[in-house]
Each structure stands twice: as C-alpha cells, then as structure tokens.
Amino acid sequence: MVVPNGSPYAALEHHLKSLLPQDSKRSSLVSSVLPTLIDAIAAVSSTLQSSHHVALVGTANAFGDDQLNIDVSAENIIREALARCPAIAVASSEEDPIERPNATHKATAEPTQSAEGSSPSSAEQYTVAFDPLDGSSIIAPNWSVGTIVGIWDGTTALNQDPATKQIAAVLGVYGPRTTAIIALRIPGLPPACFEVGIDPSGSVHQIIRSGICLADPPFKTRYFAPANLRSAAEDDRYLRLVQRLIVEKCTLRYCGGLVPDLVHALVQGHGLYVSPVTGSTRAKLRRLYELCPVALVMECVGGKAVDPASGNGILERAVADCDERGGLVCGNREEVEAAIESLLG
Amino acid sequence: MVVPNGSPYAALEHHLKSLLPQDSKRSSLVSSVLPTLIDAIAAVSSTLQSSHHVALVGTANAFGDDQLNIDVSAENIIREALARCPAIAVASSEEDPIERPNATHKATAEPTQSAEGSSPSSAEQYTVAFDPLDGSSIIAPNWSVGTIVGIWDGTTALNQDPATKQIAAVLGVYGPRTTAIIALRIPGLPPACFEVGIDPSGSVHQIIRSGICLADPPFKTRYFAPANLRSAAEDDRYLRLVQRLIVEKCTLRYCGGLVPDLVHALVQGHGLYVSPVTGSTRAKLRRLYELCPVALVMECVGGKAVDPASGNGILERAVADCDERGGLVCGNREEVEAAIESLLG
Numbered sequence: 001m002v003v004p005n006g007s008p009y010a011a012l013e014h015h016l017k018s019l020l021p022q023d024s025k026r027s028s029l030v031s032s033v034l035p036t037l038i039d040a041i042a043a044v045s046s047t048l049q050s051s052h053h054v055a056l057v058g059t060a061n062a063f064g065d066d067q068l069n070i071d072v073s074a075e076n077i078i079r080e081a082l083a084r085c086p087a088i089a090v091a092s093s094e095e096d097p098i099e100r101p102n103a104t105h106k107a108t109a110e111p112t113q114s115a116e117g118s119s120p121s122s123a124e125q126y127t128v129a130f131d132p133l134d135g136s137s138i139i140a141p142n143w144s145v146g147t148i149v150g151i152w153d154g155t156t157a158l159n160q161d162p163a164t165k166q167i168a169a170v171l172g173v174y175g176p177r178t179t180a181i182i183a184l185r186i187p188g189l190p191p192a193c194f195e196v197g198i199d200p201s202g203s204v205h206q207i208i209r210s211g212i213c214l215a216d217p218p219f220k221t222r223y224f225a226p227a228n229l230r231s232a233a234e235d236d237r238y239l240r241l242v243q244r245l246i247v248e249k250c251t252l253r254y255c256g257g258l259v260p261d262l263v264h265a266l267v268q269g270h271g272l273y274v275s276p277v278t279g280s281t282r283a284k285l286r287r288l289y290e291l292c293p294v295a296l297v298m299e300c301v302g303g304k305a306v307d308p309a310s311g312n313g314i315l316e317r318a319v320a321d322c323d324e325r326g327g328l329v330c331g332n333r334e335e336v337e338a339a340i341e342s343l344l345g
Numbered sequence: 346m347v348v349p350n351g352s353p354y355a356a357l358e359h360h361l362k363s364l365l366p367q368d369s370k371r372s373s374l375v376s377s378v379l380p381t382l383i384d385a386i387a388a389v390s391s392t393l394q395s396s397h398h399v400a401l402v403g404t405a406n407a408f409g410d411d412q413l414n415i416d417v418s419a420e421n422i423i424r425e426a427l428a429r430c431p432a433i434a435v436a437s438s439e440e441d442p443i444e445r446p447n448a449t450h451k452a453t454a455e456p457t458q459s460a461e462g463s464s465p466s467s468a469e470q471y472t473v474a475f476d477p478l479d480g481s482s483i484i485a486p487n488w489s490v491g492t493i494v495g496i497w498d499g500t501t502a503l504n505q506d507p508a509t510k511q512i513a514a515v516l517g518v519y520g521p522r523t524t525a526i527i528a529l530r531i532p533g534l535p536p537a538c539f540e541v542g543i544d545p546s547g548s549v550h551q552i553i554r555s556g557i558c559l560a561d562p563p564f565k566t567r568y569f570a571p572a573n574l575r576s577a578a579e580d581d582r583y584l585r586l587v588q589r590l591i592v593e594k595c596t597l598r599y600c601g602g603l604v605p606d607l608v609h610a611l612v613q614g615h616g617l618y619v620s621p622v623t624g625s626t627r628a629k630l631r632r633l634y635e636l637c638p639v640a641l642v643m644e645c646v647g648g649k650a651v652d653p654a655s656g657n658g659i660l661e662r663a664v665a666d667c668d669e670r671g672g673l674v675c676g677n678r679e680e681v682e683a684a685i686e687s688l689l690g
Contacts, residue, residue: 048521052542052553138598141612142520143605144488174521175487176393197397208397229597239591246584252574253483255600260488267486 146259480602491604
C-alpha cells in the first residue's frame with residue numbers, strides 16, 4: 001500500500017512525518033504499515049456495523065460458533081490487510097498465536113520488489129502481533145470493543161527487549177465512531193501518542209488529538225477501572241484497594257473491554273486500571289497481544305504499566321512465548337504506584 | 346411516514362403486527378410512530394459516526410460548546426423525524442423540557458388529512474418524551490451511548506398514570522452497531538420487548554431478539570452496575586451493598602451510560618443497576634426522559650424499577666413536572682428487592 005497525495009491517509013502521513021525525521025529510515029512504517037492498519041480497522045468497523053446476528057455472542061451457549069465467527073472475521077480482515085504490506089515480515093495473533101511469515105511473503109515464491117521498494121530484504125522489516133477483536137463478552141449488548149496491535153522491529157517479537165524493539169502500538173476503538181490511538185517509541189526519538197478519527201466513508205481520516213498526555217496531579221476527577229473484581233472476594237488486599245478508591249471518591253468507569261477502558265483514561269487524562277491475578281483466577285491478558293501494546297501506549301503518554309505479581313514494568317521482561325499471560329496495573333504513575341503498594345505492600 | 350411493503354421497516358412492522366391485534370387500533374403506532382423513531386436513531390447514528398470533532402466533549406472546558414452542539418444535533422434530528430409523524434401530537438425533551446405541539450402540527454396552519462389518515466384529531470394521539478443523547482460524558486472516549494424515548498397515550502405525559510399511559514419505550518444504542526430496544530405495554534395486551542438491528546445502509550432493519558426476558562434464578566453470572574459510586578463514600582448503606590456484591594462474586598459492568606448499562610442486563614438476562622441519591626449528591630436522572638422509559642422496559646422484561654428513596658416503583662407515581670429527578674434501582678426482581686432492603690432496611 002502506497003499513500004498518494006490527497007489519499008484518506010494524507011493527514012496521518014503528514015502527522016507521522018512531523019514526528020519522524022526523514023533520516024529515521026521509517027518510510028515504510030509511515031507510508032505503508034500504519035496506513036495499512038488504519039485501513040484494517042476501518043474494514044473491521046464496517047463488518048461489525050452489519051454483524052447483528054454474528055454479534056449475538058456470549059448470550060447463550062448455542063451461539064458459541066458465532067463468537068468464533070466474528071473473531072475470525074476480524075482476524076481475516078486484518079490478515080488480508082497485512083498481506084498488502086511487504087514491510088511486515090512476520091505476524092501472529094491471539095486467534096493464531098504462532099509467528100509466521102506474513103502472507104505477502106508466503107505468496108511470493110520469488111523475491112520481488114514491492115510497490116514502495118520495501119521488499120522482505122529491505123532495511124525495514126516488522127513483526128506485527130495483534131488481538132483482532134478484544135472484548136467479545138461485551139459485543140452482544142453493543143458496547144464499544146477494540147483491536148490491539150503491537151509493531152516490533154525485526155522478524156520476531158519473541159525473546160526481544162520489549163522496551164526498545166516494540167516501536168509502535170495501535171488501538172482501534174469500535175464505538176459510536178471508529179477511532180484509533182497510535183503510539184510510537186522509536187529509539188533516539190521522543191515518544192508520541194495521538195488519535196485518529198476514521199472516516200466512515202473512507203475518504204479522509206483525521207488527526208483528532210495530535211498529542212495525548214496523561215494529566216499531572218492534582219487531578220480534577222480520578223477515574224478507576226477495577227477489572228477481575230470477583231477476585232477481590234478472595235483477596236483482601238484488592239478488596240481494600242477498591243474500598244480505598246471508593247472512599248477517596250474516585251469515579252468508577254469499567255466497561256470490561258481493555259481497549260475502551262484504557263482509551264477512557266487517555267481521553268480524560270486520568271485513569272487507573274487494575275487487573276490483578278489472584279490464587280483461584282487464571283491470568284487472562286496475553287503479554288504479546290494485549291499487555292505489551294497497551295503498556296507501550298501507557299508509557300508514551302507518561303503513564304506506567306506494571307505487572308501486579310512482581311511490581312515490575314510490563315516491558316521490562318521479554319516475551320518468551322506467544323501465549324504468556326499476566327495481570328496489569330496501569331495509568332497515571334502516582335495512582336499505579338499507590339495501587340501496587342496496596343497490592344504488594 | 347408510511348411503511349410500504351419491502352421497506353426497511355417491513356420486518357419491524359411484521360413483528361409489531363404479530364404483537365398487536367388489528368382491532369387494537371394502533372395502526373399509526375405500528376406504521377408510523379415506531380418506524381419514525383427507528384429512522385431517527387439511524388440518522389443520529391450516522392451523524393455520530395462522522396462527528397469526530399464535535400464529539401470532543403467533556404475533555405476540557407474549552408469544548409463546552411461542542412458538548413452542546415452534539416446534544417443539539419441529536420435533538421434536531423429527532424425533532425425533524427417527529428415532524429413527519431402526525432400521530433405524535435406533543436413532544437418534549439431533555440434539551441427542551443417543555444411539552445409543545447409536535448412541529449408537524451405547528452407547521453399546519455389549517456388542519457389537513459395526513460398520509461396515513463391520522464390527523465391530530467384522529468383516535469391515535471401520542472406524546473413523546475425523549476433524551477436525545479444520553480451519556481455525553483463517555484462520547485469523547487468513544488464508548489457506547491444512547492437515545493431514550495417514552496411514548497404516552499394522549500396529548501400530555503404530565504399528571505398521568507405512568508403505568509397505563511406510557512404505552513411504549515424505545516432505547517437506541519450507538520455502539521459498534523446501531524441497535525434499538527422497543528418495549529410495549531398496551532392496556533389489555535401482554536407486555537413485549539424486542540431488539541431491532543439497524544442496517545447501516547438503511548435498507549433492511551432486522552429483528553435480532555424477538556422476545557427479551559430477564560432470566561430466573563439461579564443465575565449463571567450476576568452482573569452489577571453501581572452508579573454514582575462516589576456517594577458511597579458518604580453513605581454506609583450503599584458502601585455495604587457494594588461490598589456485599591463484591592464478596593458475593595458478582596461481575597462488575599458499569600460504563601456510566603444509562604442505556605448501554607441497562608441493555609447489558611437485557612442482553613445477558615441478568616443485571617442490577619443501582620443509582621442512589623444521597624445527602625450531598627443531587628439526583629441526576631430525569632423522571633420523564635430517563636426513569637419512566639427505562640422503568641417500562643425493565644417491567645416489560647419481568648424486572649423491577651424502584652425509587653431508592655421510597656422503595657416504591659418508578660411508575661407508581663405520576664410525573665408532575667418535566668424536570669423532576671430521582672434515583673434508580675432496577676434489574677432482576679430478586680436483586681432489586683435485596684438492594685432496596687440494603688439501602689432502606
């Protein structure tokens with residue numbers, strides 16, 4: 001995919017070029033990888049809008065197959081988009097959690113020069129790790145859901161330093177509108193995070209927030225999202241943390257979809273998301289497809305993302321396996337530190 | 346507005362006719378009022394999808410005007426739709442909380458026979474009370490929001506018996522899809538509640554759940570939505586209720602939008618929504634535009650909707666003024682009764 005002048009991606013490309021100097025050698029990221037992902041999010045949105053019956057997930061066991069269908073639809077749409085982007089060398093997803101060559105490479109028996117000159121052997125080669133449709137349990141009532149994508153330098157995301165090798169993340173939000181958060185942290189450049197408004201007609205996507213930062217204290221309103229709250233019944237420290245937040249008059253916002261829950265904090269400038277893992281509950285959040293991308297976003301906006309089991313940063317440890325899972329405490333630094341103190345102290 | 350065969354509203358009209366016998370004399374409700382409201386919800390959805398900048402509400406004081414703009418846009422879209430429906434005699438809304446003749450009547454200097462023969466003086470005359478866009482505070486992060494409509498027999502909703510005069514309610518949900526819940530309780534007929542899937546292209550709206558009922562105990566999963574939770578810091582009974590629900594391992598789902606919060610319960614078959622009013626917090630939910638319509642929906646699906654100040658049913662008391670406000674506890678009967686016992690006992 002190449003972005004011509006006047007294309008739907010002109011504003012995105014213009015904004016990206018303002019963030020990345022020409023000598024950063026990221027032309028495929030700017031002109032192909034990120035526009036391809038926005039294109040994929042627009043296509044998933046369009047499919048969801050008309051998926052009234054496929055979206056009857058989670059309502060009854062009889063619809064188990066439907067749940068699979070809508071997840072697989074999103075997976076296929078994103079895979080088809082990736083296949084148009086030669087700079088993406090490798091991809092894996094929550095639906096197919098094995099790193100494989102991107103279809104564009106599989107389909108090319110003989111190495112060919114791609115449209116924008118980034119063949120698999122070019123300087124830019126990326127690995128994409130994605131969760132095609134996060135929040136299946138809240139699709140049936142028509143709540144906002146999302147797509148999560150991490151973009152890594154090189155031909156694998158496994159056993160790499162997440163802090164330097166995961167150079168971008170994209171969160172797609174399917175709600176009354178279709179939006180995307182893009183975070184960039186390219187070694188040697190300042191981190192950046194901005195929001196794209198996706199045009200339903202596909203003609204002009206807009207930059208709707210050019211620089212997203214969490215607010216500094218004092219906070220006008222403090223928001224909290226206590227995930228996996230059922231585990232507080234068995235974990236006194238989590239129960240006491242939630243009680244403290246209530247007594248401190250924090251405002252509850254928790255929809256149960258990781259993407260909308262975090263985007264709420266990004267847009268409001270404040271938020272604490274807590275998803276601890278306790279004895280009898282199994283960790284649900286996947287490190288490669290969920291935790292690493294959202295941790296990058298949080299760090300790019302000045303926040304923190306921490307493993308509640310250890311208190312260490314999510315991005316301090318390499319991902320050794322596509323199916324690794326864990327908990328998450330993220331949001332404004334001060335809130336995250338106080339929450340970790342409550343959970344581990 | 347008249348529904349021809351093969352129209353986008355054919356499935357809706359067919360389903361409504363299966364619920365309402367021909368001699369119920371509700372032809373304008375079936376063929377004009379409800380299709381008009383579905384049409385209005387489709388139009389609001391379409392506007393929201395492209396309102397990336399108008400939707401920057403709640404993010405900063407500087408955007409105060411924008412917040413007004415998007416609420417007023419939805420108001421205008423719905424008013425324009427109502428003006429095409431002569432059976433709607435009177436309308437009022439949260440944005441313009443005074444009962445006035447519907448524009449179709451204002452615009453008609455001399456009485457004329459309407460397309461479907463329901464002139465203002467016909468047997469069917471309805472009053473519509475609506476909240477055009479409920480959930481402004483969560484539009485900015487792109488969370489699902491809604492429209493709430495109550496439909497009353499006659500030419501006013503004020504000082505009427507809500508239990509018998511409010512004969513229908515519509516909840517529009519703007520999320521990844523656009524959907525609507527329609528509840529009907531026409532004296533002499535069984536109550537009914539169903540869900541419509543709105544086609545983004547406007548060509549065929551579908552019935553996606555033909556009969557919605559809350560589940561009977563025992564419940565597989567118990568959901569709770571504690572609204573106005575900050576007030577629990579000052580209200581021990583509310584704090585203890587929330588603690589009990591956590592310890593009983595209920596699952597938290599609370600997005601802070603009344604429509605999506607209640608539709609979650611409708612779709613899952615279980616839910617408890619609690620919005621008490623305590624000493625220092627002011628009641629926010631308006632009886633005419635929010636409480637009465639959602640109470641009708643809840644009663645039509647076998648649930649309860651109760652005023653937490655008195656323990657009485659929301660629909661037991663007439664609305665005397667367009668701006669009356671109150672709290673709400675609603676959802677499955679057993680859960681509502683136990684919650685009221687905790688709050689008042």
